[in-house]
Amino acid sequence: MNSFRIILASLAVWLAGAAVATAQDKIEVGITFGLKARHFTDELTDAQIAQLNDMASAAIARTLNAGVGFLSFVANSAAPLQLSIELDRSDRADSLGEAEFGLFVALKGPDIPQPSESYLIFQTSLNFGDNFSSIDAFSRQIVETFSDKHQRKLVSDLLSQVAIADHADFQRETSSWIIQRDRVLLCLGAKSRLVVLGKVPNELGALRDVDVSALVINVENPDDWIFAKAKDNPDDPVIALLQAASPDQLKTERVAVAEYMRCN
Amino acid sequence: MPSCLQGTVVAKNRPHKADRSIALRAILLALLLAAINLWSIRHLGYGFEDPVSLLGLTGGVAAGSFVLDFLVDDGERKALTTPVRDWLQGFLRRYVLATPTLVILYTVAIIGACTYSSTTLIPPSQGNPVTVTISPLDSDQAEAEINLEPKGEAARQLLVSNPFGRQYKLSASGYLDETIVLFPLVGLTIDIDKDLDPLPTILLRPPLDAVFSLEGGGTAKVYLKSNTGCQLIAKTDPKALKGAFMLGAQRAVPANLPVLWELELRARALEDQNLAKVMHAWRQSVPIKTTADLPSGSQLYVEIRSSVDKLKAIADVVVGDEPFQDVPMSDAPSDAAACH
Numbered sequence: 001m002n003s004f005r006i007i008l009a010s011l012a013v014w015l016a017g018a019a020v021a022t023a024q025d026k027i028e029v030g031i032t033f034g035l036k037a038r039h040f041t042d043e044l045t046d047a048q049i050a051q052l053n054d055m056a057s058a059a060i061a062r063t064l065n066a067g068v069g070f071l072s073f074v075a076n077s078a079a080p081l082q083l084s085i086e087l088d089r090s091d092r093a094d095s096l097g098e099a100e101f102g103l104f105v106a107l108k109g110p111d112i113p114q115p116s117e118s119y120l121i122f123q124t125s126l127n128f129g130d131n132f133s134s135i136d137a138f139s140r141q142i143v144e145t146f147s148d149k150h151q152r153k154l155v156s157d158l159l160s161q162v163a164i165a166d167h168a169d170f171q172r173e174t175s176s177w178i179i180q181r182d183r184v185l186l187c188l189g190a191k192s193r194l195v196v197l198g199k200v201p202n203e204l205g206a207l208r209d210v211d212v213s214a215l216v217i218n219v220e221n222p223d224d225w226i227f228a229k230a231k232d233n234p235d236d237p238v239i240a241l242l243q244a245a246s247p248d249q250l251k252t253e254r255v256a257v258a259e260y261m262r263c264n
Numbered sequence: 265m266p267s268c269l270q271g272t273v274v275a276k277n278r279p280h281k282a283d284r285s286i287a288l289r290a291i292l293l294a295l296l297l298a299a300i301n302l303w304s305i306r307h308l309g310y311g312f313e314d315p316v317s318l319l320g321l322t323g324g325v326a327a328g329s330f331v332l333d334f335l336v337d338d339g340e341r342k343a344l345t346t347p348v349r350d351w352l353q354g355f356l357r358r359y360v361l362a363t364p365t366l367v368i369l370y371t372v373a374i375i376g377a378c379t380y381s382s383t384t385l386i387p388p389s390q391g392n393p394v395t396v397t398i399s400p401l402d403s404d405q406a407e408a409e410i411n412l413e414p415k416g417e418a419a420r421q422l423l424v425s426n427p428f429g430r431q432y433k434l435s436a437s438g439y440l441d442e443t444i445v446l447f448p449l450v451g452l453t454i455d456i457d458k459d460l461d462p463l464p465t466i467l468l469r470p471p472l473d474a475v476f477s478l479e480g481g482g483t484a485k486v487y488l489k490s491n492t493g494c495q496l497i498a499k500t501d502p503k504a505l506k507g508a509f510m511l512g513a514q515r516a517v518p519a520n521l522p523v524l525w526e527l528e529l530r531a532r533a534l535e536d537q538n539l540a541k542v543m544h545a546w547r548q549s550v551p552i553k554t555t556a557d558l559p560s561g562s563q564l565y566v567e568i569r570s571s572v573d574k575l576k577a578i579a580d581v582v583v584g585d586e587p588f589q590d591v592p593m594s595d596a597p598s599d600a601a602a603c604h
Contacts (some may be wrong), residue, residue, distance in 0.1 A: 039473060039600065043480060096473040096576065096595035098538050105274040126535050129476050 004257055025185050027162055029107075030077035031064070033057040034147055036088040037101055039128075040138075048135055053140040060085060067151045069187025070164055070257055081109035081162060084215050087122055087142065100125045103145055107158040118157035120150045148181070155260045158196060163254035168228075169248050174241055179226040179255050186226070189261035192216040194228045198252040200241045206250070210238045213258070285589060289361040289461040295418065303373075307451055309420050315398035350585040378448045381425035383434075386455040392514055394518050395457055398423065401431040401443065412456065426594040438463055438513030440557060464558060466581060466589045467549055469525070471537055474568040474577035475545045475596055477507045483569035488556055489563040489602040496602035502571060507545025511566075512558050513587075514551045521590055523548065528592070552576055560585050565603040566593065575600050 001106065016145040031054040035041055035049055042060045044052065057075040073083070082106060091099040101123040107116065122145050123130060132138035146154075168177040177196055199207040214228035221227070230239055242250065285482070297312075298527040305311035332341060355360065359365055385396055393413050399406040408421045425429065436442075439460040444450050453458070470478065479482075484505055486498035525546055529539045557563070564581040578600055579593040 042570045042576055043477065043572060045572045048572075074518070094598050096471070098472055098534055100530075126537055128472070128538055129541060131476065131480060229424075 008152070025166065025182060026070070026072040027081065028072045028077060028079040029159075030073055030079040030112055031061040031075045031081045032056050032082060032084045033060060034084065034086045036086045037099075038094065039089070039099070039101070042096075042136075043131070046088060046261050052135050052138055055135065056085075056142045059139055059143040060146060064145045064154075066153070067146070067160065067262070068260060069262055070157060070260065071159060071162060077108075081107065083107050083158070087236070087238070090121075098125050103142070105154060105158060106211070106228070107161060111163065112161050114161070116161070120145050120153070132249065138223040149179050152260065156258060159260075160256050160258045163256050164251060165255040167197075168195075168252040168255050170242055170247065170252075172227065174215070175239060175243070176227055176229040177212075177229065177252075177255070180223070181226055181228045182224050183216070184224045188216055188226060188257070189263045190216055190260075191208060192257060192261040193245055193259035194226075195256050195258045196252060197254045197256075198250060199247050200238070200245050200251075202241060208241075210241070212238055212242070216261075229242050281457055286361055287368055288355060289363065292366055293361060293369070294368070296373060299375060303377055303449070304579045305419070305546065306449075307380065307422060313435065317539060318454050341360065374401075378427045379425060380422055381446050381448045382422045382451045382456055383444070384451065384518065385410060385412060385419045385421070385452040386453065386457075388414050388456045389420065390414050392516065393563070394438060396434060396436045399433050399435070400424075401433055403564075407432070420602050434460075436460055438465075438515070440559060460564045462587050464560060464583050464585075464587055464589060465509040465513045465515045466558070466564070466583065466591055468509055468511070468519075468566055468581075469546050469590070470568050470577050471593060471595050472534070472542050475542055477568060477570040477576045478503075478507065478545075482568055484509060484566065484568050485550070486552065487565040487567075488554075488558075489565055489603065494565060497556045498552050500552060505550055506551040507542075508547070510549050511564070512552045512583075515588060517547075517549060518588060529583060556583055560582050566591075567596070567603070570591065575602070 001149070003246075011022075034052050035052055035056075041049055054076070061073040061075040064071075068121065077189070086104045087101060089105055090102050092104075093099075100121065103117045103120040103122050122142065132141060165179045165181050168179045170177055177194075179194070194216060195211050196214055197209070199213045200210050202208045212230050214230045216226060216228050219227035230242070301311040301313070329393050332344070336344060357474060376399075377566070383398065388394060391414050393411060396410045396412060396419075397406045398408045407423060410419045410421060412419060423432065424445055425446045425448045427448055429447040431531075432444050432446055434442045434444050434454065436456060439456070439462050442453070442460055444452055452469075468484075471483075474482065481502040482505070484498075484500045487494040488497045489579065502511070515549055526539070526543060529542060559602075560583050562583040564579075564583065566573060566579040566581060568577040575596040577593040579591055580594045581589070581591050583589070
């Protein structure tokens, strides 16, 4: 009986540890949604707006977690990385009248090279008069904007600025990178495109910045590390520089996902 | 004998004193009847020369006479008519043409003519039907309510008056209230087109966003601005409005306006779908009753609020002299304040 309890306790400790590890391994991105367009806010009380903001934040986080596996999205979290989504007129004017409405998605936080914004169409001006029967229906409509196609755009526009690793090893023979991150955990499918930024010595020996595009490939390995193969182009001077450089001269500064293919 | 004969002849040709008196009284009665006839034509709209009255009176007598002539011979007719004629003469002399009777008839006629008079209302030559209410100034209760159709027949209303004239308030839908003094005998004729000042009609057209707000349960409020502040004079119920609304007199929208509205919307490059929606909403104008008249020069502040009482559209209006004012409302800026 005692041995059974010990096993159970060990299992619980292991599960807790695994959960903590998972949470730590994925970079957390806070999600905040804000309804800004007066066309909509004028029809809702302040309490309803707050409720919609909360519902939409949570729903968007769920949708992004289901679609974009290499990051962890948490609604209204105090994470350093924040993805703020605002529903506003396409012209961002604080006015009424016919307009297209869209979601302005901005990524802010430390180590984000350039604060930028992505725009997803929510409602065209043709559908200006479409209204929503409830807060819940409104929230569902907002979440539907984050379709697969829009998620890909979101990754290439914004999430490609989030580094999933700050180190990668270049294998000269295969022109590929080994990134010591758990590919299964990040659910990074084959043909996902990574961007590796780093420094390589040029012909004169001085370090120069390079960014190399590499496709994730299926390579069985015990640690489930990520293998990404640089584009095979012998005329590419960067590849030539990488081939010529010794491993200790190569400095990888960040690896990010530019095009995300979900794991099977 | 000749002198005796002469005396007899003179005596027969000279009118008897009683006959002269009867003739005079008959003339007085005829004058009274003529006066009553004139009064009746003026204030009731019909008199003895009215075809129906004439036919009733003369036709009846003629028919009776014809029947008598046809059915009986001269001797029998004399035998029949002589007692009737004698009775009628006696009745006329003793009762109808008697001085007390005439005095009473004159007195009643004078009292009647001094206490009742009429107004004749001539309907407008065009526009909407007009409802006219006439109430004495010394009483809150309406004494008459008359509906007038454009180009219809004039309406006559008998009203209580007094020898010095009685004051009435005349309220006609779509026109400013008027105080009239109704004198006896002459009465009063009011031509709606000429004698009453029309209330201006103000058509307010909400913009696209406000149209959707009204559909969702929005409301409109109308304030009358003055030096002392803003007085709320009209407020609609949620969903009572679908689009445009009308203040003041209810009038048909001039036919040329919708064409101009469409031009206005096309200039704003609205999507066809939204343009059609707004045009439809503007064509369905609803009249709104205000608690105060809106004479020329009145300053109004009109607002549309959403179902959660947020300001969507506003209009500052100065009531002009023209009978129909077409006022486009504008989207409320985010910092717009309520009427102050």
